Amino acid sequence: MGQDDRPRSRSAAGRSTTTAPSGRLERTSVLGWIAVVVIATAAVLSIAPGTLGWSTEKGIAQAVALRTWLLWGFAGIAAVSLLAAVGIGSRGRRPVRTTAVAVVCVLAAGSHLLVLDARGLDAGAPVLASDERDGDITVLTANVRGERAGEEAVSAVVDRVISSGADVVALPEGQPVVGEVVAQLTARGESFQVFPAFGAGPNRGTALLVAESLGAYREVDGPVGGVRVEPVDGDGPPIAAVHPTSLPPDPTDDLGAWRSEGSQVQELFQTMTGGIVAGDMNATLDHEQLRETGTYVDAGSAVGIGGYGTFPSSLPGVLGTAIDHVLVDRGRFAVRAGAVVDVPGTDHRAVVVRVAPR
Known part of the structure; x- marks a missing residue:
């Protein structure tokens, strides 16, 4: 079709104008729906990354660690979208x-x-x-x-050990x-x-204190960056x-060491029957290494503190990330009480839990 054959319409002044191509509107519509699909996919991945087996993948692992921020982020997008929808509707x-x-x-934030x-x-x-x-x-576990x-x-940790009557004290970076x-x-x-584990650097070594009242203990082989003991x-x-290595904040960095050391912690849940595992796990309950825990349960979640952020302590707990945990074998212990303390x-904030034998 030549230039003179294109459809024309009359303006109020009687001038001839060219009608906007419908193809442009169709492309805009397609791009709009692509954006909807992308946002919906991101929402699903953020809600259940572990179920899909992607919680330890680059980029997703870092996002998973920020569930509270994802909550506020999706809530903010929902609010802006609703306001925009009202504005568009008001124009017919x-x-x-x-x-x-x-x-x-809204559904993502609610989830x-x-x-x-x-x-x-x-x-x-x-x-x-x-x-x-x-x-x-x-x-009690406290990264120092x-x-x-x-x-x-040092004084703060000692005060909290005594005030809580702690029998087991895990000191990542201690x-x-x-x-x-x-x-x-x-x-x-x-x-x-006292059972110190010497890591590759001063910030990797973890110390474990076990009260004399629990009886004599001896050290056995444990995971990298940690210490494991058994009763004599x-x-x-x-x-x-x-204390496995931390998750790199840069989503392009290699996650091999983080995955490997996290897997060593996960192995404890399969091989250490009736035990207690505590420390800075550098993972949330949404990451793979803390999803498949056998008979072990997160003691904090059992008493309603499992979603309260332990890191960084400079942020309010409802905005932080819960990476410090105490897990116990539910076949041997019932969780009686717990608290996240400054x-x-x-x-980091410390986590204190009290368990009773079943």
């Missing part, structure tokens, strides 16, 4: 795609909220030594920042300060067996303090 147009985006994001609420978004009531019953075991830990952090922690505990009348007489529970001088 049908905001089909914008409404679809709003609905998808994230349900997951976090099921785990618990509260820091919990203080776990006190005075509330401990015969047979109870109180576990390695060689960056100062006197404030290698440089474990001696001072033990010295202060001893000076205050507490007796612990066979009566007490096996215990592991762990530890001045560190960039």
Whole structure:
């Protein structure tokens, strides 16, 4: 069709104008629906990445660690989309795609909220030594920042060990300060067996303290960056303090070490019957290494604190990431109480849980 053959319409002034090509509108419509599909796919992946087996893949692993931020992000997109839909509708147009985006994001935000609420978004009531019953075991895990830990952090950890009556203390990055922690505990009348694990650097070494009241323990082979002990007489529970390498924040970085060391922690849940595993696991409950845990359960989630962020401590707990955990074998223990507590001088919050034998 030549230029003179194109359809024309008359303007109010009687001038001839060319009608806008319908193809452009069709392309815009297709691109709009592609955007809807992309957002919907991202929403599904963010809600259940572990179910799809993608929680340890580049980019997705980093996003999975930020479930609270995903909640607020989808909620924000939903709000903006709803406002845009109202504006489009007020001009006499049908905001089909914008409404679809709003609905998808509302459902995604709601799903994230349900997951976090099921785990618990509260820091919990203080776990006190005075509330401990015969047979109870109180576990505390606190990342103390390695060689960056100062006197404030050491004193804070000691105070929380004593106030909670902790029997098991996991200190990821505790290698440089474990001696001072033990010295202060001893000076205050507490007796612990000390099991330090020396990592590749001062911030990788993990220390495990086990109260003398639990009986004699001995160290056995454990995961990289952690320490594992078993009772000498066979009566007490096996215990592991762990600290696999951190998840690289850059989604283009290699995740091999993070996956490998996380798998070593996961193996404990399959091979260490009736035990306790505590530490900075550098993974959330949505990552693969903490999804397949056999008979082990996240003690924090059992008492409503599992969704409260432990890192970084500079952010409110409802905006942080829960990467510090205590898991126990549900066949041997029932979780009685738990709390996420601040530890001045560190960039992590501590997790304290109390379990009772079944």
